[in-house]
Amino acid sequence: MGGLGKTTLARKVYNNTRIKNHFAHCAWVNVSQEYKTRALILDILKCVGPISEETYNMSDEKLKGELRDKLKGKRYFVVMDDVWKPQFWDEMRACFPNDSNGSRILITSREKEVASNAGSNPPYFLPFLDKEESWELLCKKVFQEEKCPSNLESLGRQLAESCKGLPLSIVVLGGILAKKDKTPQTWSNLIGNVNWFLIDDDNKRCSDILALSYSYLPRKLRVCFLYVGVFPEDFLIPARTLIQMWVAEGFISVQNDSRKMDEIDVAEYYLEQLIDRSLIQVASRKSDGGVKTCRIHDLVRDFCIKMSIQEKFYEVRVNSADLRRSSNSSIPRRLSIQGVGFVPIIIIIIKTHQDYICRLRILGLKPLDWKSWETCQLTDPKD
Structure with missing residues (x-):
């Protein structure tokens, strides 16, 4: 299941200095539910060394051979994170030479079948945290040192125990407690306002804790938080792009801000506030300490999308068939389309929603084999 810390553990291993020094080549790729093998191979090749224009023009089979040749005789460590489909390893197996030199491939997945199909070594199942570990993690999040x-x-x-050992739930709960008054009365109210003790489904419990965290967000942060869900699963979100989109959407207000900050400064402050609440994760920082890229957990993204649909804020479509099934009446003001090319997208929209396209304010486009994120701000008929 999600939220156990698989990616966190894999990242700690991957970023370890001893690991970096032990292997000649290290590579990390995010796979997710929707992926393209070609794009993943190119990502690994970029970690191995510079890529020529000729490489980009190779067929898929030649690309696999190119990667295999570059890894041949070298000790390598490759992490393939968030794999969902058992056949994934069958598609990638030919890329990796087995020279019996200590090379390692680490795969994280929620699906046992994925691990079983990937090799003969028994998979490691992350356990839930026990009561003491849960309490230690909550304390670390709330009280720091x-x-x-x-x-x-x-x-x-009691609050830590109610999370039933799920790290993501504990971290999100810690984000709530860190921002609330640290008094017995406040914490008692939290215990009385949730029913996690009665919930057996772990994903449901995590969703309820996210809902609680969302309810405690200041109103000005709620819309910014939900908006992050428009980005694709496991996408490294450039902080500058996110901030500019918040500003362009009119989510940032400086009218009542006594600190004399401009919109960009306020947006950066909002981002740090969401990070402090463990709703957004920092992926990388700039040399001055500012956020360079960020990400959100899959379960957090699912929550954002669910809430946005309920509030008619935006909707996400992952393929052309999904888009075709949409009724005209369900078209929101913001639409994020992921996994198909631009031309099919535009054709589908024009053919099936020509009477309602004027309702869209923002159209986000993300083909699977692109690493960039394209947005088109449409003219609001009310403007």
Whole structure:
């Protein structure tokens, strides 16, 4: 299941200095539910070394051979994160030479069948945290290096235990507690307002905690948080792009801000606030400490999309068939289309929704084999 910390653990291994020094080549690729083998091979090749224009023009089979040749005789470590389909390894197997030199491939997945199909080594199943580990993680998130006050420990342990050992739930809950008054009354109210104890489904429990975190967000942050769900699964979101989109959408207000900050500064502050609440994760930072790229967990993204549909804020389409099934009445003001080319998208929209295309304010386009994110801000008929 999601939220156990598979990617977090894999990333700690991948970023370890001893690992980097031990292997000649290290590569990380995010696979996700919708992927293109060719794009993944190119991503790995980029980690191995510079790519020529000729390489980009190779057929898929020649690309596999190119990667295999570059890894031949070298000790390599490749992480393939968030694999969903058992046949994935069959598609990638030919890329990796087995020279018995200590090379390693690490695959993370929620599906046991994926692990079984990938090799003979038994998979490692991440366990849920026990009560003490849950409490330690919650304390770390809420109090950083400080110790939990004795008058909060009993309540805190109850809250930690209610997460049933799911790290993502604990981290999100910690983000709530870190921003609330650290008093017994406040923490008691939290215990009384949720029914996690009665929920057996782990994904449902995590969703409820996300809903609680969302309800405690200031109104100005809610729309910014939901908006992050328009980006594709496992997408590394450029912070500058996200901030500019928030500003362009009119989500950022400086009228009542006493700190005399401009819109970009306020948007950056909003981003840091969402990061502090563990709703957005920092992927990389700039040299000055600012956020360069960020990401959100799959379960968090699912929550954003679900809430946005309920609030008619935006909708996400992942393929042309999904788009064709849409009724004219369901077209939202914002539409994120992922996984198909631009031309089919435009044709489908014109053919099936020509009477309602004027309702769209933002159209986001993301073909599977592109790493960039294209948005088109359409003219609002009210403007």
